Amino acid sequence: MTLILNNQDVRDLITIEDVIDVLEFAYKELAEGRGALRRRSDTIVKSDTAPGAIYSLKSMDGVAPSLGVSAIRINSDIITHPKVGENIRRVKVPAAPGERYTGLVLLFSTGTGEPLAIFPDGEVQPMRVAGTTALAAKYMAKNGARSVALIGTGWQAQAQLRAIDTVRKIADYRVYSTRKENRDRFAMEWSEKLGTQIRPCETAEEAVKEADIVLLATNSIEHVAREAWLEPGMHVSSIKSPEISAEVINKCDVAVCHVPHGRPTLEFGDGASLPNTRGLDVDLLAKNIGLDDMPTLADVVSGRAEVRTSDDQITCFLNILGLGYQFAAVGSILLKKAQAAVAGREIPTDWLTQTEVP
DSSP states (O other), rough: OEOOOOOHHOOOOOOOHHHHHHHHHHHHHHHHHHHEEEEEEEEEEEEETTTTTTEEEEEEEEEEGGGEEEEEEEEEEEEEOOEETTTOOEEEEEOBBTOOOOOEEEETTTTTTOOEEEEEETHHHHHHHHHHHHHHHHHHHHHTOEEEEEEEESHHHHHHHHHHHSOOOOEEEEEEEEEEHHHHHHHHHHHHHHHHHEEOOOOHHHHHHHHHHEOOOOSSSSSSOGGGOOOOOOOEEEGGGGGSHHHHHHHEEEEESSSSSSOOOOEOTTOOOOOOOOOOOHHHHHHHHGGSSSSSSHHHTTTOOOSSSSSTTOOOOOOOSSSSSHHHHHHHHHHHHHEEEEEEEEEEEGGGSSSSSO
16 A cells, blocks of 8 residues: 655654654765765746746655665746845745645655655655754754854744754744744744744844854845854855855855755756846856865765864855755655554555556
8 A cells, every 4th residue: 555645644743853863864874875866857837827937847856775765756836036125036836726836755665666655745845954954053063052043934944943953952043034024923933832032133144143053044046145144163054055155155164065966957948947146056156166076964974074173163054955865764754653653544556556567
């Protein structure tokens, strides 16, 4: 039988601690050459669904043999790029019936090839991104780091807070968003959830001043971080490449990337394009920071790369591109928890397999 799970099942079954633990194991496996992955692929055409919109079919996959699974994550998206405040944003349109989004993860057995589970990516997506950020902070932030500045207040930012709180003993949280109502609401809501005070700040500069850890968690496709923010001992991380410029990265003493390739494979239909911003010029960024020679998070987690050698150094984690491999890792623990709890719904695996040779 193949298990069908929904986002509520994911919320009920796994925690951010589960995600961090399995990712830490999976990155070690990746560094040792046992895991494998394919670069993300985006196929983009014009869309008439909304003004200036594009349609994007995105896929990414990975194989985690030690966990016995492989996964492919597929997104079918209508995307717009409005300007909000100072920056152009990437905003998905909930165009599916019922104002919904489409993102699926298919989990397979590496032993039999059969489909083990199918689940939406809505809960797993921010958890795997935040878990990656938290691992970077665990290994790269200075000893005794206790203050966090969070830039952004969306769903990714919420997961970032939950994750960083599990790997570091944080005593001082600040948050900034371009919209006052968003940062005030976020600070009030998450102060209660975390049981600690989160201070909304009027400017990004106020938020990052003397912060030990700066977490960028926005949907901006333009640069967010500034060189002037950097202070001795600070650790800065991004959740995607547009947020952070080559100038900021190069000013850091130690820089680590998620993977040594920044751009997904892109294919465009006639008339379709992405906005022309510096943040999306990943090829130029890669050239200017020497991405090919940069240590990866897997190198750091496995101990293959030395990171911080003093508390005064400035460190940077560039989450330049996500990996389908992360969905395989998280999917493995989700499947185990679901089977143990007898959660989800089952469909006959025969519906999804065949006797004919494909």
